[in-house]
Amino acid sequence: MASSPAAQHPKTADPDHDVLALLRERWSPRAFADRRVEPAKIRRMLEAARWTMSSYNEQPWRYVVASRHDDPEAHEQLLACLIDGNQAWAQEAPVLMMSFYKKTFSENDRPNRCAPHDVGAASAALTFQATAMDLYVHQMAGIRKDVARETYDVPDDFEPMAGLAVGELGDPEMLSDDKRTAEQAPRSRQSLDEFVFGDDWQAPSSLVVEESSS
Numbered sequence: 001m002a003s004s005p006a007a008q009h010p011k012t013a014d015p016d017h018d019v020l021a022l023l024r025e026r027w028s029p030r031a032f033a034d035r036r037v038e039p040a041k042i043r044r045m046l047e048a049a050r051w052t053m054s055s056y057n058e059q060p061w062r063y064v065v066a067s068r069h070d071d072p073e074a075h076e077q078l079l080a081c082l083i084d085g086n087q088a089w090a091q092e093a094p095v096l097m098m099s100f101y102k103k104t105f106s107e108n109d110r111p112n113r114c115a116p117h118d119v120g121a122a123s124a125a126l127t128f129q130a131t132a133m134d135l136y137v138h139q140m141a142g143i144r145k146d147v148a149r150e151t152y153d154v155p156d157d158f159e160p161m162a163g164l165a166v167g168e169l170g171d172p173e174m175l176s177d178d179k180r181t182a183e184q185a186p187r188s189r190q191s192l193d194e195f196v197f198g199d200d201w202q203a204p205s206s207l208v209v210e211e212s213s214s
């Protein structure tokens with residue numbers, strides 16, 4: 001938050017337009033401190049996911065969660081569902097999660113096109129709740145879906161989506177050289193006029209082009 005040490009962190013966003021402190025201060029670290037995340041905080045993160053909007057209020061998200069300080073075996077099991085490159089650093093994260101989504105609407109078994117979108121939104125809410133508690137979340141597409149399916153006996157109608165590493169910020173020195181460099185590199189983003197269009201795909205919306213002072 002604005003008063004927290006995170007506000008001065010080099011990874012803090014430098015937005016072109018004013019946004020919430022939570023949005024400026026969130027980023028995806030790979031170095032996590034070896035400190036327990038209290039279960040009450042884990043519940044608050046998942047509660048934030050719970051109250052996310054979703055298509056037809058289907059709430060297609062599901063999560064598995066494991067805390068290394070509370071249940072090292074469960075943490076190990078979830079770690080094994082990540083690809084090696086992610087395991088290398090995520091093993092230090094005190095909490096691991098994996099998100100899943102239900103592929104069909106419960107009401108009528110029809111495909112839910114927005115389910116991946118909605119689990120992403122839920123994980124975003126979870127992430128910003130974490131930021132508000134000085135915790136960080138690093139999401140991972142690099143998962144072993146087959147391992148996750150088998151490990152957790154995931155029903156056919158559910159799809160593994162992403163891994164999430166959660167904890168307090170750690171010391172970048174614990175990382176491999178390339179990961180340490182990334183951990184300290186400035187964050188970059190497209191500008192609004194690169195991804196917000198008006199009349200057609202070629203032209204940025206006039207709403208996002210700065211008016212010249214005349």
Ligand SMILES: Cc1cc2nc3c(=O)[nH]c(=O)nc-3n(C[C@H](O)[C@H](O)[C@H](O)COP(=O)(O)O)c2cc1C
Pocket residue numbers: 026027028029086138139140141142143162187
């Ligand atoms: C859905 C998703 C999947 C991601 N997959 C990985 C991953 O497998 N491994 C990894 O190190 N980072 C992964 N990331 C982190 C992104 O690289 C990171 O969010 C992006 O570079 C922007 O950096 P920032 O989150 O610090 O702003 C993923 C992020 C998201 C949202």
